Amino acid sequence: LRDDVTKPVRINADTVVFNKAKGFAVYSGNVVIVQGSLQIRAWEITIQAPNNTIQSITAKGSPVQFQQTMDDGKVAKGKANLVRYLVPQKQLYLDGAAELTQNNDKFSSQHIEYSTRTGELKAGIARVKGKKPDPKGRVSAIFYPTNKAQ
Amino acid sequence: MKNIGRLLFVLSLIVAAVVTWLNLSWKSIEQLTNSPSESRIDYYLSDFTLMKTNESGSIDYQLNGRHLTHKQASGATEIYQPRIRMRSDDGQIMTVVSEKALQQAKDDSITLSGDVLVKKVGTSSSPEFTLSTEDLLYNPQQRLISTTAAIQFNSAAGTLKGTGFETSLDEQELRILSNVQAEFQATQ
Numbered sequence: 253l254r255d256d257v258t259k260p261v262r263i264n265a266d267t268v269v270f271n272k273a274k275g276f277a278v279y280s281g282n283v284v285i286v287q288g289s290l291q292i293r294a295w296e297i298t299i300q301a302p303n304n305t306i307q308s309i310t311a312k313g314s315p316v317q318f319q320q321t322m323d324d325g326k327v328a329k330g331k332a333n334l335v336r337y338l339v340p341q342k343q344l345y346l347d348g349a350a351e352l353t354q355n356n357d358k359f360s361s362q363h364i365e366y367s368t369r370t371g372e373l374k375a376g377i378a379r380v381k382g383k384k385p386d387p388k389g390r391v392s393a394i395f396y397p398t399n400k401a402q
Numbered sequence: 403m404k405n406i407g408r409l410l411f412v413l414s415l416i417v418a419a420v421v422t423w424l425n426l427s428w429k430s431i432e433q434l435t436n437s438p439s440e441s442r443i444d445y446y447l448s449d450f451t452l453m454k455t456n457e458s459g460s461i462d463y464q465l466n467g468r469h470l471t472h473k474q475a476s477g478a479t480e481i482y483q484p485r486i487r488m489r490s491d492d493g494q495i496m497t498v499v500s501e502k503a504l505q506q507a508k509d510d511s512i513t514l515s516g517d518v519l520v521k522k523v524g525t526s527s528s529p530e531f532t533l534s535t536e537d538l539l540y541n542p543q544q545r546l547i548s549t550t551a552a553i554q555f556n557s558a559a560g561t562l563k564g565t566g567f568e569t570s571l572d573e574q575e576l577r578i579l580s581n582v583q584a585e586f587q588a589t590q
Contacts, residue, residue, distance in 0.1 A: 262585050264582065268578045
């Protein structure tokens with residue numbers, strides 16, 4: 253939801269390590285982060301915040317699971333083995349059995365990039381010249397028609 | 403002349419008997435002297451202030467307390483209602499209070515117990531915070547502060563609770579060992 257960012261952030265975990273000199277915090281063990289309607293579950297979440305400014309959030313899990321209610325009321329869910337969010341760029345990277353679902357629509361690939369600023373979504377593994385494309389890098393999308401047959 | 407001799411003989415017998423009795427039943431000479439004992443307090447302070455300065459003459463820390471006892475043999479020091487004010491690494495004043503502080507021997511670890519409260523003044527780079535717990539152990543050799551008790555941090559950014567805590571002053575690293583619950587205010 254639009255006002256999720258104004259809500260307090262609640263984090264539960266088994267352990268946490270803060271390192272002021274290196275500017276990071278690592279929450280480990282059954283990590284749950286909640287901010288408004290946004291929920292993230294992982295076994296480890298690292299927050300890089302040099303000079304007290306959050307630069308990136310990296311979540312690892314088997315898989316990492318997250319969900320958030322959109323302004324239209326739909327619930328968007330996602331999962332991947334590795335989720336990275338670059339705060340300044342507002343760019344989300346999902347790697348390893350990545351999946352995004354909203355209601356029944358589903359989008360899956362080994363690698364998904366999503367810009368929370370522009371809403372642009374890229375998926376699949378970039379084709380590298382001279383290298384056979386990776387079959388696992390295929391993208392799968394399932395969209396349910398929203399208009400019923402007249 | 404014979405009587406004097408007999409008298410001297412009797413006297414020497416009596417002296418020998420008394421010295422033997424002293425040795426056997428009362429205290430040995432060594433025990434008679436002021437030998438150190440585990441519980442003997444050699445000095446006691448009340449409503450005191452102690453300031454430690456460093457080579458440049460500035461104050462390293464200031465320690466106030468209601469009572470202080472120092473044990474002769476072990477060098478153990480016990481302070482009731484200690485209040486320590488010192489400068490943290492970034493130069494800000496840190497205040498530590500508790501019901502009691504105990505150092506078992508000179509240069510040994512220091513245990514703070516009973517409503518331990520650590521308060522640090524904020525700077526532009528690090529916010530003011532208070533830390534509260536039931537007890538805190540400071541190891542001067544490893545410069546490590548730790549507890550196994552429940553702990554709570556409060557700062558303008560939010561609240562952080564957990565059980566068990568360790569921080570290495572040299573590495574500027576802080577670990578909460580279990581049951582972590584954090585709530586941070588939104589930054590937008």
